[in-house]
Amino acid sequence: MIYYLHEFLIQNLTDFNGYNLISSQSFRAAGSAITALIFSFLIGPKIIRTLVSHNFSETIRKNGPESHQTKKGTPTMGGIIIILSIILPTILWAKLDNLFIITILVSTIWMAIIGYIDDYLKIKNYKKGLIARYKLLGQFILGIFIYYMIFNSNINYYIVNLDNTLQNIPKSSISIPFIANGFFDLNIFYIPLILIIITATSNAVNLTDGLDGLATGLTAISTLVFGAIAYASGRIDFSNYLNIIYIPQIGELFIFSLSLIGACIGFLWFNAHPAKIFMGDVGSLSLGSALGTLAILLKKEILLIIIGGIFVIESASVIIQVLYFKYTKIKTGTGKRFFKMAPLHHHLELSGWPETHVVIRLWIIGVILALFSLTTFKIQ
Numbered sequence: 237m238i239y240y241l242h243e244f245l246i247q248n249l250t251d252f253n254g255y256n257l258i259s260s261q262s263f264r265a266a267g268s269a270i271t272a273l274i275f276s277f278l279i280g281p282k283i284i285r286t287l288v289s290h291n292f293s294e295t296i297r298k299n300g301p302e303s304h305q306t307k308k309g310t311p312t313m314g315g316i317i318i319i320l321s322i323i324l325p326t327i328l329w330a331k332l333d334n335l336f337i338i339t340i341l342v343s344t345i346w347m348a349i350i351g352y353i354d355d356y357l358k359i360k361n362y363k364k365g366l367i368a369r370y371k372l373l374g375q376f377i378l379g380i381f382i383y384y385m386i387f388n389s390n391i392n393y394y395i396v397n398l399d400n401t402l403q404n405i406p407k408s409s410i411s412i413p414f415i416a417n418g419f420f421d422l423n424i425f426y427i428p429l430i431l432i433i434i435t436a437t438s439n440a441v442n443l444t445d446g447l448d449g450l451a452t453g454l455t456a457i458s459t460l461v462f463g464a465i466a467y468a469s470g471r472i473d474f475s476n477y478l479n480i481i482y483i484p485q486i487g488e489l490f491i492f493s494l495s496l497i498g499a500c501i502g503f504l505w506f507n508a509h510p511a512k513i514f515m516g517d518v519g520s521l522s523l524g525s526a527l528g529t530l531a532i533l534l535k536k537e538i539l540l541i542i543i544g545g546i547f548v549i550e551s552a553s554v555i556i557q558v559l560y561f562k563y564t565k566i567k568t569g570t571g572k573r574f575f576k577m578a579p580l581h582h583h584l585e586l587s588g589w590p591e592t593h594v595v596i597r598l599w600i601i602g603v604i605l606a607l608f609s610l611t612t613f614k615i616q
Contacts, residue, residue, distance in 0.1 A: 237328050238264070261467065264329040265491045269498035271325035276502025280317050284506065284513050287311035292359050294514050301577070301585045310511060313355045314503065315519020318452075319348045321499035322526075326492050334488040339385045340529050341492075343378055347438055347525035350374040351517035358517075365517070375438060378525065379431035382532060393483055393535060395419070396476040405481070411535045413542070413612040416479040419535070433528045433537060440547035441524030442517060443554055443579050448509035450581060450595045455523045456500040457602045458543050461609055462530040463493025468613075469534060478613040481535050489530065496526060509592050539612060545605040546598050553580040 238258065257263050287293075294312040322344060330337045354366040385391070386407050393409065394402040395417045405419055408426035412418030422429060445451035468474040470487025503519075506512045515523075524547075531540035541548055557578035565571035575583040584594045 237332075238267070261470070261487045261490055265463070265467075265494040268325040268329040268491045269494035271328060272321045272495045272498030273502045275324055276317055276321040276499055277505065279320060280502065280506050280513075283314070283317050284311060287313055287513065292355075294516070295358060295363070301582060307511070310514055312359070312514045312516040313352065313518050314507065314513035315348065315351060315515040315517070315522060317506070317513075318496075318499045318503045318515060318519050319344065319522055321502055322492070322495045325495040325498065329495070330488050330491040334485055335385060335389050335391055336486050336533055337488050337492060339382060339533065340489060340526060342381065343434075343529040344522050344526045346374070346378050346381075348518050348522035351519065351521035354517040354521070372435065375435045375525075376431060379427075379434045382434070382529060383427055383430050386533070391483075391485075393481050394475075396472060396482050400472075400476065402472075402482065409535065410537045411481055411539065413539050413609075417481070419481065429537065430532055433532055433540070434525060436551070437528030437531070437540070437544065437547070438521045438524035440544070440551040441527065442520040444547055444550045444581070445515060445520040446579060447581050447585075447591050447595050448511040449504055449507050450598060451520055451523070452500050452504045452507050452515065453595070453599045454544075454546050454602045455527065456497045456504075457599065457606050458527055458547075459493050459496050459500070459530070461543050461606045462527070462534060462536070463490050463497070464610075465534050465536060466490045466493060466530070480613060483534070486533065489533065493530070496523075509595070539609055542605055542609045542612075546602050550579040550581065553583065554578045 288311050292311055292313050293309050294307065323341065326337065326341060332338070350366065350371060354371065358365040391407070393405050393407060395405055397403055406421045406423075408423050409419040409421045410426075410429070412420055441451050441455060444454065465480070466489035467487055468478055469480055469483045470485065470490070472482050474480075475482035500523075503515065507515065527540070527544060527547075531537050531543075536543075553575055556574050560574040561571040576586040577583050581594050581598065585591060589597075
């Protein structure tokens with residue numbers, strides 16, 4: 237909205253200055269981050285009080301770490317703070333006719349709605365929340381929507397040649413890390429890849445959201461990398477220099493990314509240990525979906541595994557735990573656990589790590605993985 241207001245003033249006031257400032261993506265991204273941060277600070281206390289008054293509290297696992305029993309009664313569905321703090325700044329500062337912005341907003345809001353329903357059902361004593369197949373259906377619908385937006389629009393992807401000419405590449409391509417301008421066309425297999433990424437990332441963030449501030453901080457770290465990639469990918473000079481795919485107009489995702497980071501930092505103010513509120517599925521599913529959508533739109537599907545490495549490890553720990561339990565039950569008649577508890581963060585807690593140590597150390601690993609992902613650029 238601010239961008240369009242500025243455009244209107246430029247066209248109607250001949251002495252109006254500041255065009256380069258407002259039209260700058262970096263300026264608008266900074267504005268969106270600050271707006272998201274301030275807005276989350278303003279609405280956070282009000283939403284917390286509202287959730288407490290309605291007794292929208294988290295159910296604590298009885299077989300979980302004993303220290304978590306003190307968290308009983310902490311309000312959940314705090315992801316509402318994050319979602320509102322993402323949407324408002326993005327609407328204010330981004331170009332709303334940009335197809336990438338439309339896609340990422342729909343993705344985030346859609347999964348927030350599914351997460352809200354899931355949280356609400358759990359609070360109303362439907363212990364398992366939204367039935368898994370309905371949740372999977374929602375993720376499937378979102379995947380089809382993203383596919384439609386990419387393949388039935390003027391979204392295009394290019395390789396910048398040495399002579400600065402542009403080579404159009406198939407929309408079903410994925411980037412290959414550590415290879416200059418490397419890409420591989422998946423053709424019809426790109427559709428299931430989109431569905432897998434959306435389902436995997438939304439569920440991975442959901443699984444990781446088990447300690448105060450853990451998923452919030454890791455999401456902010458991952459999004460910072462994707463935001464930088466979006467900014468570089470939207471500029472032909474940076475794309476050429478870094479040997480990455482050039483994607484016209486995708487720089488607007490830098491503004492969305494900074495909104496998301498500002499919202500996460502603002503929410504972390506209330507979610508840091510000891511948490512005054514949990515994000516719930518409304519937050520974790522929508523944030524995971526946003527990360528997955530960013531990776532798809534930026535053609536960084538493989539790099540997502542590195543950038544979101546902690547999310548991958550947390551999910552893998554659950555899969556290993558389940559498979560190992562089933563395997564040992566078949567072999568010995570008694571199921572055994574590979575970890576003391578899954579996901580991995582609970583295993584670390586039961587191994588003697590204080591919750592704050594687990595969170596900060598996993599954040600540190602997340603930063604290391606994020607920095608490592610940046611080494612995949614400027615490969616000759």
